[in-house]
Amino acid sequence: MDRTKALASSWEANAGNWTRAVRERLIPSRDAGTDDAILAAISTHSPRRLLDVGCGEGWLCRQSVQTLGCEATGIDGSSQLIADAQCADPNGRYEVITYQELMDGGVSFEAPFDVIVFNYALFDEDAPSLLAAIRPHLSAMGVVIIQTLHPWSLEQGQDYRDGWRNEDFSAFENQNWTAMPWYFRTLSSWHQVVRTAGLALLKLEEPMASFNGQPLSLLLTCECHEGDPD
Numbered sequence: 310m311d312r313t314k315a316l317a318s319s320w321e322a323n324a325g326n327w328t329r330a331v332r333e334r335l336i337p338s339r340d341a342g343t344d345d346a347i348l349a350a351i352s353t354h355s356p357r358r359l360l361d362v363g364c365g366e367g368w369l370c371r372q373s374v375q376t377l378g379c380e381a382t383g384i385d386g387s388s389q390l391i392a393d394a395q396c397a398d399p400n401g402r403y404e405v406i407t408y409q410e411l412m413d414g415g416v417s418f419e420a421p422f423d424v425i426v427f428n429y430a431l432f433d434e435d436a437p438s439l440l441a442a443i444r445p446h447l448s449a450m451g452v453v454i455i456q457t458l459h460p461w462s463l464e465q466g467q468d469y470r471d472g473w474r475n476e477d478f479s480a481f482e483n484q485n486w487t488a489m490p491w492y493f494r495t496l497s498s499w500h501q502v503v504r505t506a507g508l509a510l511l512k513l514e515e516p517m518a519s520f521n522g523q524p525l526s527l528l529l530t531c532e533c534h535e536g537d538p539d
């Protein structure tokens with residue numbers, strides 16, 4: 310199986326574990342600041358309509374509706390995660406849509422979105438094509454917000470170079486996870502992804518852990534680029 314397919318199918322296999330990990334607060338970086346950071350980044354833009362791409366079990370849609378009063382739509386390729394999202398939020402809007410379907414261009418929404426967010430949901434090598442594919446779904450002043458692993462959170466000795474890596478989820482006590490291939494990018498590579506997708510970087514943030522001063526994540530806010538990105 311190629312890595313892109315293995316990446317997507319790992320989330321079918323990991324859906325139950327993931328829902329439990331998010332809802333039982335088993336991911337320390339989320340309490341250390343990444344959840345607050347993505348909510349703050351979204352709230353800066355006071356969205357009326359939010360699209361959460363790769364929404365998982367839907368926590369960010371639920372929180373955004375509750376705290377910001379916006380409308381939220383969550384989409385994800387994992388039917389189990391979308392079922393979990395819908396179950397926790399029966400009046401919410403969630404749909405099974407894969408990234409490939411978005412890139413194929415056959416997906417439509419009833420209106421454009423003021424914020425389109427990817428919270429730890431952009432792991433494939435061809436991120437520029439996916440970002441370019443969601444651009445037409447942005448409102449005139451709309452922004453794309455990406456939170457991802459900070460490029461400097463490498464284990465010592467690992468190459469600071471773009472390339473496929475493997476997440477085995479060994480940090481979790483439960484060993485019943487399926488490994489996920491993911492594409493590591495350097496900081497300059499992320500910058501290039503944004504430009505290649507025809508977006509322009511509005512803001513780059515590095516949420517910090519207060520207990521050790523290490524970056525928790527990389528947070529990019531991008532707007533539509535007028536004209537040639539180069």
Ligand SMILES: C[S@@+](CC[C@H](N)C(=O)[O-])C[C@H]1O[C@@H](n2cnc3c(N)ncnc32)[C@H](O)[C@@H]1O
Nearest residue numbers: 317320363364365385386387407408428429430
């Ligand atoms: C690490 S989880 C993050 C979930 C959620 N954004 C959150 O903050 O908890 C990554 C999500 O990306 C989704 N995903 C990964 N590859 C995908 C693809 N090719 N098509 C659709 N969804 C995908 C997975 O199903 C999973 O829900």
